[in-house]
Amino acid sequence: EPEVTQTPSHQVTQMGQEVILRCVPISNHLYFYWYRQILGQKVEFLVSFYNNEISEKSEIFDDQFSVERPDGSNFTLKIRSTKLEDSAMYFCARVSDTQYFGPGTRLTVL
Amino acid sequence: GDSVTQMEGPVTLSEEAFLTINCTYTATGYPSLFWYVQYPGEGLQLLLKATKADDKGSNKGFEATYRKETTSFHLEKGSVQVSDSAVYFCALRNTGFQKLVFGTGTRLLVSP
Numbered sequence: 001e002p003e004v005t006q007t008p009s010h011q012v013t014q015m016g017q018e019v020i021l022r023c024v025p026i027s028n029h030l031y032f033y034w035y036r037q038i039l040g041q042k043v044e045f046l047v048s049f050y051n052n053e054i055s056e057k058s059e060i061f062d063d064q065f066s067v068e069r070p071d072g073s074n075f076t077l078k079i080r081s082t083k084l085e086d087s088a089m090y091f092c093a094r095v096s097d098t099q100y101f102g103p104g105t106r107l108t109v110l
Numbered sequence: 111g112d113s114v115t116q117m118e119g120p121v122t123l124s125e126e127a128f129l130t131i132n133c134t135y136t137a138t139g140y141p142s143l144f145w146y147v148q149y150p151g152e153g154l155q156l157l158l159k160a161t162k163a164d165d166k167g168s169n170k171g172f173e174a175t176y177r178k179e180t181t182s183f184h185l186e187k188g189s190v191q192v193s194d195s196a197v198y199f200c201a202l203r204n205t206g207f208q209k210l211v212f213g214t215g216t217r218l219l220v221s222p
Contacts, residue, residue, distance in 0.1 A: 045209040099210055103153040
């Protein structure tokens with residue numbers, strides 16, 4: 001059920017730069033999650049976003065991170081000043097009866 | 111807090127062998143349980159799920175039964191194929207629209 005797309009598929013950035021990762025639902029959903037997966041490690045929850053507000057966030061989701069729904073459809077995850085340890089796959093997931101994940105964005109911080 | 115424990119991998123099998131990947135969980139309440147699969151270079155795909163005790167989830171020849179008494183949700187397949195080679199993640203969601211809590215993943219390698 002590939003109803004979520006993510007752009008870009010791969011982002012390479014320099015340490016300290018800002019990145020914006022986008023999640024585009026094909027149908028209109030109100031409830032989205034962001035997760036990340038450091039290479040070879042477990043998938044970790046970052047933040048949940050419901051009806052244009054953060055409903056829950058993890059310890060990982062510090063002040064460097066923010067989420068928005070800038071145009072009423074796309075969801076964005078922004079990292080203000082990237083660090084080397086932010087290198088990971090970032091997944092968004094839409095929620096219906098379960099969570100359906102997008103294909104992910106691979107972020108590489110150099 | 112809630113947690114999921116999976117057997118460490120990699121699990122290496124020959125084609126047509128029987129597969130078991132163990133998963134146990136710790137949670138308050140009555141969680142829903144999931145198996146997700148991640149093929150090389152791809153995202154996470156839902157493989158199967160079970161929402162209450164004794165439910166059996168099944169898909170593509172894979173099965174898992176929600177065992178509340180042993181807090182387990184082991185993944186099984188009777189005859190694996192090379193195309194099943196992937197990383198398998200067990201996960202739980204406690205109630206409603208809460209976040210998924212994942213295990214560390216188990217890599218399965220199937221050789222011809």
